[in-house]
Amino acid sequence: MTAEEAKAAAVDAYGERITLVGKMNQISEEIKEREQQLIWLRTYQNSKPFHDHYMSLKGRNQKKYADQYRYSATESELKKAFPKKIPTVEQLEKHISKLRGKLENMNTKYDALDQKSRELSEATREIEEFLRQEQSRDRQKKKNRSVLE
DSSP states (O other): OOHHHHHHHHHHHHHHHHHHHHHHHHHHHHHHHHHHHHHHHHHHHHHHHHHHHHHHOOHHHHHHHHHHOOHHHHHHHHHHHOSSOOOOHHHHHHHHHHHHHHHHHHHHHHHHHHHHHHHHHHHHHHHHHHHHHHHHHHHHHHHHHHHHO
8 A cells, every 4th residue: 555545544534534423423413402302292291181181170260270280381392393193102212323333333433443443544644654664765775886986
């Protein structure tokens, strides 16, 4: 492997690593978002009986009850996050666990790419150092020959 090839391979590995970091950050953000939605979903499911009771009330009683239990805010947040259908807690937990698995795989891949780019950078440095030493020896030999002549 030449110094240029090692340098190009190191740059490629570094580029892959940077791309992977961006994807990992996106997945981490999605995990955080889904965990927040999971909290809303649990609140929503736990307060559904209260909401049903609220719907059966009228007038001031309904207003007092609404002030006491903040069900509608949770429901609206969930409807924003899941416009088609609000999932069950189990479905959302399963989705979060898949995302964590995907993130773990990406972390493993990142570590491998990081190691590869470090090794290639080190190899490039060693090759360049070797070539500098060879050039220095060649110059010294030429200098010694010219002195002898």
